Structure formats: C-alpha cells, structure tokens
Amino acid sequence: MTLREPGPYPPGISRSGAPPIRRLLAIAPLWVLTACATNAASRSELQQLQAELRVARAENARLAQRLERLELRDTVGRARASTASPPAGPPSGPAAAGGDAVASVPGAPPELAVVKLKPKLQPAPPLPTAVPVVEPAAEQMEMLISEAEAVAPAAAADGAAPAAGRAALPPDARDPDVLEAEYEQAVAALRTGNVEGGVARLERFADENPRHPRADNALYFRGLGLMGLQEFPEAAQAFEALLKRYPAGDAVQDGMLRLAECQLRLKKSTEARELYNRLLTQYPGTAAASQAEQRLASLPR
Numbered sequence: 223m224t225l226r227e228p229g230p231y232p233p234g235i236s237r238s239g240a241p242p243i244r245r246l247l248a249i250a251p252l253w254v255l256t257a258c259a260t261n262a263a264s265r266s267e268l269q270q271l272q273a274e275l276r277v278a279r280a281e282n283a284r285l286a287q288r289l290e291r292l293e294l295r296d297t298v299g300r301a302r303a304s305t306a307s308p309p310a311g312p313p314s315g316p317a318a319a320g321g322d323a324v325a326s327v328p329g330a331p332p333e334l335a336v337v338k339l340k341p342k343l344q345p346a347p348p349l350p351t352a353v354p355v356v357e358p359a360a361e362q363m364e365m366l367i368s369e370a371e372a373v374a375p376a377a378a379a380d381g382a383a384p385a386a387g388r389a390a391l392p393p394d395a396r397d398p399d400v401l402e403a404e405y406e407q408a409v410a411a412l413r414t415g416n417v418e419g420g421v422a423r424l425e426r427f428a429d430e431n432p433r434h435p436r437a438d439n440a441l442y443f444r445g446l447g448l449m450g451l452q453e454f455p456e457a458a459q460a461f462e463a464l465l466k467r468y469p470a471g472d473a474v475q476d477g478m479l480r481l482a483e484c485q486l487r488l489k490k491s492t493e494a495r496e497l498y499n500r501l502l503t504q505y506p507g508t509a510a511a512s513q514a515e516q517r518l519a520s521l522p523r
Contacts, residue, residue, distance in 0.1 A: 266414040273407040280399035401427075405436045412447050421447040438464055438471035445480055458484040475501065475510035482517070495521060 405427055411420030424444040428437050441464040448457035461481035465474060482497040498521075501514035 266410075269410050270407075270414060273403060273410050276403040276406065277400065280397055280403055283399070284397050401431055401434055402436070405434075405440060408440070409443055412443060412450075417447050417450050421451070432467070438468035438473045441467070442473040442477050442480070445477070445484075449480070449484065454484045454487045458488065475505055475508060479510055479513060479517075482514075491521060 404423070408420050408423035408427060411417075411423060421444050424440040424447070427434075428440040428444065431437055441460050445457045445460035445464070448454075448460060458481055461477045461484065464471070464477045465481070468474065478497050478501055482494040485491070485494040485497065495518065498514040498518040501508075501511050502518075505511050
C-alpha cells in the first residue's frame with residue numbers, strides 16, 4: 223500500500239503547518255509606531271479640549287450667577303412698586319364687608335399720619351454767598367504740572383483705555399476658575415508644540431495676576447519655554463523674576479536649577495556654581511540639593 227502525499231497546501235501555510243512569521247515580525251514595528259503617534263496626537267487634542275471645556279463651564283457658572291442676581295433685583299423692584307402704589311379699594315381695617323379685614327402687604331411700612339407744619343413768620347437768616355477766589359501758589363502749580371507730565375508717558379506706554387470685559391476688571395475681581403483655566407491652556411500650549419504662544423500667555427498671566435497661586439509656576443514654565451526656544455538670556459530673566467518675586471514659592475528650587483543651567487549656557491560658570499552652593503545651603507536633603515551636588519561635582523575646577 224502506497225501513501226499518497228496530500229494535495230496543495232493553502233496559501234501562507236508550509237508543509238510543516240507553521241505560518242510565515244517573518245513578514246509579521248517586519249510589519250509589527252510599523253504598527254507600534256503608528257499607534258504611538260496616534261495616541262500622542264489624541265492625548266494633546268484631549269487636553270486642549272478639556273481646557274476649553276473648563277473655560278466654558280466657568281463662564282456658564284458666572285452667567286448663571288448674574289442671571290440669579292438680575293432675577294432677585296427684578297423681584298425686589300416689583301415688591302417695592304406694589305408697596306408704593308397699592309390698588310384702589312376700600313381702606314384697610316376691621317370695617318370690611320362681611321366682617322373680614324383687608325390683608326396688608328407683608329413687610330410694608332405702617333401708614334403714618336401726615337402732619338403739616340406752618341412756616342414761621344420770621345425770615346431765614348441771610349447766608350454769605352460771596353466766596354473769595356484765591357489763586358493757587360506758583361509752587362503748587364509747578365508741582366501739579368510736573369506730576370501730570372510724569373503720568374502722561376506712563377499712560378501712553380500702557381496704551382488706550384482698557385477694553386470692556388476682562389481687562390477692565392481688577393485682577394482680584396476676576397473669576398478664579400477662569401484664571402485657572404487660562405493657566406492650564408497656556409501650559410497645554412507648551413506641551414502641544416505652540417511654544418511661542420504658550421510663553422506669551424504665561425507672561426501675560428504672571429503680569430496680570432501677580433497674587434494668583436499659579437503666578438510663580440507661570441514664570442517657571444515661561445522660562446522652560448524660552449529654554450526650548452534657545453533664548454537663554456530671556457529664560458534667565460524669567461527665572462530671576464521668579465526667585466525675586468516669590469522666594470517662598472514651590473517652584474523656587476527647580477527655578478534655581480534651571481537658572482544655573484542657563485548661566486552655564488551663557489558661559490557664566492561662577493554664577494552657576496553660586497546657585498548650586500546656595501541650593502545646598504538653603505535646602506539640604508532635598509531632591510534639588512542632590513541634583514545641585516551632582517552638577518557641582520561635574521563642573522571644572
């Protein structure tokens with residue numbers, strides 16, 4: 223009895239029954255790279271959409287509060303109008319038809335009797351109407367003119383009158399949720415590749431809201447963005463402003479490390495060494511101090 227070899231194998235299957243995996247191994251890295259790129263783009267778009275959603279929610283909450291205040295004001299106005307001009311009818315009192323008393327408006331002031339006072343026959347004493355005009359002293363005029371000349375260039379440098387909306391409000395009167403959303407949008411711009419736009423937004427945020435809890439972080443991330451743009455002198459100025467304005471902030475230690483790095487890029491090793499030693503002295507045992515010790519050891523003597 224002879225054994226006949228089976229017919230042709232299906233495509234992609236060898237005689238041993240094992241599929242050809244070489245092609246799969248060659249295509250697998252391309253699939254991984256495509257998936258990573260798609261995930262990174264989707265993540266950045268999601269962060270930007272979340273920031274815009276926070277701004278919209280904060281704006282809706284502010285408008286809802288304003289609508290409630292307007293409705294309350296309208297209700298109070300109607301109540302006052304009804305109290306000031308009651309409808310014509312029988313006078314309030316126990317003598318109503320059927321023995322029922324007319325209900326008074328709750329919260330209305332009680333009715334008072336009108337008493338007319340007769341004027342006295344004696345005329346009113348005359349009042350002095352002649353007011354002497356006194357010219358200001360020449361020294362005071364010169365002082366006022368000098369102050370006006372000093373204020374005029376500053377007003378011209380600031381620009382025209384503030385536009386209606388956000389710029390017209392003082393920084394402390396703005397909604398904290400809106401400010402938080404603006405800060406997150408600026409940081410998200412740095413992460414998504416819009417470095418120049420993020421740096422400009424962070425600079426404006428720090429200048430307009432110096433008392434905000436995120437003001438020091440805005441200066442820190444602005445310096446990081448400038449370092450990414452290879453603008454090390456401007457980045458050093460941002461970190462120096464951070465250390466000067468917010469010496470007790472949570473971004474001081476990292477700001478000192480970044481400032482020292484900028485000084486090294488600007489060929490200022492002495493200033494960088496002083497910053498590292500300052501970190502070791504003021505913040506011993508911290509992660510920033512350990513990094514400063516490592517970088518200090520790597521500097522040439």
